Amino acid sequence: MQLPHASRRDFLKWSAGMAVAVPHIWVSPFSWAESPNERLNVAAIGVGGRGTDIGRQAAQLGNMVACADVHRLNAENFAKPYEGRCAVYKDYREILDRKDVDAVTIGTPDHWHVKISIDAMKAGKDVYCEKPLTLTIQESQLICEAVRRTGRVFQVGTQQRSEFNSMFLKAVVMARSGRLGKKLRAISSVGQATSGGPFPNSEPPEYLDWDFWLGQAPKVPFCENRIGWNFRWWFEYSGGQVTDWGVHHTDIAIWALGGEETGPVEVTPVNFEFPLGRELMLETLLGKRRWEDLPVAYNVAKTFDCDMLLPNGNVVKLLSGPNELIIEGELGRIRVNRGSLTGRPIEELTEADKKWLDEEVRKLYRGKEPGSHMRNFFECVKDRSLPISDVFTHCNAVNACHMANIAMLLNRKVKWDPQKYQFVDDEEANALTKRKQREPYTITL
Template sequence: MSQHKRVSSRQVSSRRSFLKQTVGSAGIAAAGGGLVPYFLTASRAAAATASGDRPLIGCIGLGGQGSWNMELAMKHADVVAVCDVDSNRLAEARQNAGGKADMYDDYRKLLDRKDIQAVSIATPDHWHTKIAIDAMKAGKDVYCEKPLTLTIDEGKKICQVVKETGAVFQVGTQQRSDMDQRFLQAVAIIQSGRLGKVHKVSCAIGNAESSPSIPIVAPPKELNWERWLGQAPLVEYRWQGGKDAEGAEIPYKSRGHYEFRWWYEYSGGKMTDWGAHHVDCACWALGLDKTGPNAVRVDFCEHPVPFEKGYPTLDDRYNTATSFHVVNTFDDEGVELTIRHDTDNGILFEGDKGRLFVSRGKLAGKPVEELTDNPLPADAMRKAYKGSEPVSHMQNFFDCVKNRKEPISDVFSHHRSLTNCHLANIALRLNRNLKWDPVKEAMIGDDEAQSFVAREQRKGYEITV
């Protein structure tokens, strides 16, 4: 069996069991952040309907999440092209798409297709920004998995290109739409004033993986490892798994598929993997997704390897933080946002009228209990959902491809929310507190910390806007 055919139980539990679909009608509030020339917006709308009611989509990145997104997209569009640097995943995706989709190992060839109106991107995190920007500049609308970016600077670049091109761009933070709309209901409760003034919110996202030393091995023949690395430094492939000489199972560890999220070179660990969901919903509920914190305080942090000047000193094992407690302070709003590895996974809001806890399996607190006798206004959910009837996350994207309105998870709010996670990771890597200017989006008095707002990119794979 190929090394990369293995599917982690974590993948299954964190995706399909939670991605429940909802039904409803379309309609999203107008996009913010700059005017787009009418002819560009109109031409995109015309392209979206040129082939009839079902637009044509290409899917880039076809691991567990990418395959699931493709399956959801097929309810609303025709998949005519698939792309991956792993030929096994590519062939399997083509078969799952009905056996007729064209296959590409280079996403640029897919983007050259004039008949494709939209793309789904579910590559490792470090590839998201470059592919998304290239797709928008090629005239495509984009559905891209979270976390959208690897750095704060990448988020600023994506926002810039969305404004310039008028692309419809949905970030894959499905908690805004799916999960039985539990998070949406929590947002509606809070925005209706049922908690009063919220002064604290805690996002518990669980601890992360660690590993022993992972040996260097030759990349499997089906994987183009050099292209998989993309903008990241060129390094040897590492993998272990299977069974030992006595038949005992060897724990699966890798520098590649799925496990990329435990390496700062490609992702941000649990901080961005789950933080991209919970911190996003916390900021959405409190209106913090239009600004940023003023300060970041590190109360506790553990990394699986030693760090020096913000960089791991060992390159043979996972390096993202395994446990942490970070507090981001929003001075103007009078709110403290805590991101932590411990306590029950979910979001705890604390206001002067009560507390509310929401997770993928629970919505609890006095304001929830009071709904029986004092239900929310009839339009509360619609107001929280940008004035539209809530639908599934993927349907919301394709509705917006047709009506050219802003999706429920837009890049502007996601960039601001995810900045909290990126800042927390910078503080954890340097093991010190930070001061941040949310208007200038820059560190205050800390050049070393500022250097982590962007990253070096390997020649030939640079992000250009």
């Protein structure tokens, strides 16, 4: 399916008549002391681990009325604190059928994100969905088109855009201001993936609907190491550390280096290791081998190192090193992670510079107050404005991570045309932008 390229800029033009203009000095559109009748009704879909975290955050700002999970115990445990006010479902579609649900959080494994998100928007719900948002580049195109068509508010869970004392926002401002130089380079260093296996298959537990959990992914026997935290280490359900942690720092890096409207136009693999071998994974992803014939073992890239060229000439390096983001130019170098923001350009800021930096952070944050990513979502639902982690810029960032995986699988440089949303003169790379989806779990607009 070839869809038009839907950028954040296009969406802003399209929605200008609907959205409330953000004033320079922002005033909250609603009080956090609202009565239960005035608060938004929210539901949580996928409530294991991180899904529970974001569901609990949403419940602090709205009325949690329902949850759904194919793992019955997850859903029951999530609902307990709400003492009967949170209905429990296995099938998320029953939540979407409810007219009293205004918004949903989605904390499922990655391969379910886009289908549930599109279904929710078509049902008139606003959406907060965990990252990485997509399993493939084609899914990125589909979800952008769905947001454009429905006009729903959609926040992606890349919380570094809101939280951690605005350190990442300050790093973006410093880079975009020219204080580090005109030509910039970023190192998005995000740690290694886990390797392991082969693992034994077994019968699924009675409280888990295994076929529903698999969704669009290949039908394979149950293995305990495929679910929970470990779903990340299987290409069937994720892109590994390259997309899971990679999109956090890479999102900030691309934003800081001025590539958020397009993402990279060229990705070059430097070094990598696939536990099951590059050729085996390439042939499987291309459909030349059956997924069920693979060893029952983690199969995503364990280590990785790729260079991403942005249209303006700036470069982002994504690698499996210590957790940090480094941004440097001819005038200086800064380092940021969730614990600190350091570097001489930061240390040399005067009091006037710090005031300037705080003002620029507020502008970067579209006039609202940083601090809580979930609060930003609720505020944007109220005033129908674009959240700080919008679907368009996120998809450009997660696509960069997908491109890194594709370049490593092919073991060569790939070139991307952001307007056509495809690789340039490269049938093999374009074949890797999508997956065969298992019926009846295919994604439709």
